[in-house]
Amino acid sequence: MFAVRYFVKDVSASIKYYSDAFDFELVQQYGPAMAILTKDSLTLWLAGPASSAVQAEKKVNPDIMPGFNRIVVLTDDIKNVTARALDCGGRVRIDIGSGPTGEQSILEDPDGNLIELFSSRP
Template sequence: MAQVRYLVRDVDRSIRFFVDLLGFELRQQFGPAMAILARDDLTLWVAGPQASAARPMPDGRQPEPGGWNRFVLTVEDIEATVARLREAGAVFRNEIITGPGGRQVLVEDPSGNPIELFQPA
């Protein structure tokens, strides 16, 4: 089982986004600091500002949400998924694009972390 950690600004808001909009299940929550979510064989740890993962590095760099690294969620109907997310107010970094393997789009979680939605060809 793959585990991914995302730094988030608000754990409760992130739980609602991943559970209500992307079909994850809440497995465990540690107050406002962290939660463990799961979907299929992916376990997602969302770590808020109070989590140990958000502490400054020895060189002073501060971990923060965002960036371009992401996990990929395979969806059956990308058009319907995007429509449902847009209706809920989700932010997209691009429009659906088509490549040799299928169609994809990047949606952001409430903290700006990207998730790639992918529909195989």
């Protein structure tokens, strides 16, 4: 099993964002510290300021910032998924562009973590 962990400012707000914008399902929430969500075969761990992961990282990096890691959400309707993500509080970092394998855009969640939307060519 694999999982991606994002550091977030507010676990409850992040659960709502990922559930509403991308149809993630909440598996378990550990109060304000941590939540586990799934979407298809992806497991996403949302770690809030009270989580042990954030507390450990702050010891070596007091200025934790979202990194350039990102999850990729595969979709057949990149325009509507982008619009829904924006309505839920996300931001466009790189607008929809086209390449040899399909279309992609890069969004930011409300905490600045990156999400790539990708729609492959038929």
